[in-house]
Amino acid sequence: MITIQGLNKWFGDLHVLKGIDLNVKEREVVVIIGASGSGKSTLLRCINFLERAQQGNVFIEGTKIEPRTKVINQLRQEVGMVFQHFNLFPHMTVLQNVLEGPTQVKNISRGEAAKLGAELLKKVGLEDKADSYPAMLSGGQKQRVAIARALAMQPKVMLFDEPTSALDPELVGEVVGVMEELAKEGMTMIVVTHEMWFAREAADRVIYMDEGVIIEEGSPEKIFSNPENERTQQFLSQIL
């Protein structure tokens, strides 16, 4: 579904991604873990070109993504993204947030939009918040709206960039619950997170990154119970 080849990214002199290769299959849930500064968020942001890698290629379903505005805008419609700080549109209601993409980018009809909106809000458990503004919602509710907004474009892949890092601990569960549901439905997902139990429960594959390099990858069982690399062992012993 997604193939990344030889991705290199520099911020000035800082070499943040050092030749990343990654292949994500359809319906696969890949969780990327690693210390902050390891390049995991940058990798995610390079996939939908919010950051431009200086070297390397991204392929979606075998098609190489040329870094041209038109191609990138098309790609972004097929790759949903959920941000650490939600980034909801504060001047729009929950329903308007969710339908902004379908109505403004895809130009779907009013009837279809109403149906889609109701369906998505039900999915994230926020039917009763349709007409609320983001400022009235809790962090967990905001993030669920953000997930619904990304899903509204009916993407082939969903990218999650530390979706629970800005949440109060008691609100993490409701967001992870929605993500697990998505994983079960067969959505292809790449998730950068510190929630190790999500990685254990839902991931097909866990990737450990450090200093811009993929150090180790494998099934959650293997990574969590039997990591081969010393740095992976060290990292896991610090957080588990």
Next chain:
Amino acid sequence: MTNCAKGVEELNIDLPWDLSAIPEYFFFFKDAALLTLQITTLGIIVGLGIGLMVAFAKISHHKIFNIPASAYIFLIRGTPLLLQLWIIYYGLTAIVTIPRFPSAVMALGIHNGAYIAEIFRGAIQSIDRGQMEAAQSIGMTYPKAMRRIILPQAFKRAVPPLGNQFIIALKDSSLASTIAVHELLLKGRQLGSSLFMYMEMLIIVGLWYLIMTTVLTYGVSVIEKRLQVSDYRSEH
């Protein structure tokens, strides 16, 4: 209380001015006030147009846009409005003669354009980067994200400083009196000298300005409140 009232009465007797002339002549200034309002309104409209364009030019990464925008702001903010007005009305006569009223509107518009550009630029750049990223992540083009996501939020933030700027523009329109536009200040001076009642007429001018700035301030606060709908945190 009574002491105080007495004091005022005594003061009244001592004043060298005939304050009863204020209500008497107040509405003599209606046309002049209207002219002040026209210069200001048109000047602001021109200023908003220039300001929006220059703000975008200044944000642009292309040098052909951002260098002229910076130069314009540098020149206009660094020189007095009175000089700009005189350059347009007197200075340009060798090339083109622009009548008084349009000269005043142009000067006020060009002058405010520079300040309004900076207000818009600041407001646009104050919007969190994540907003543009979120808009682009659902496939929106840059212009569309600007129009649908960034500008509505930026306008909201620009309202208070814009209101401030409009009040300054209203008062600055009095400089048009120097090129014989019959707005409030000139009217006050002329009537004051012909009636030998400078102070009385200038007080009337001041009252007219106060009324207009008060209405303007109130209008801006109403707009601000209306725009705040999405900020309420009540029914959480």
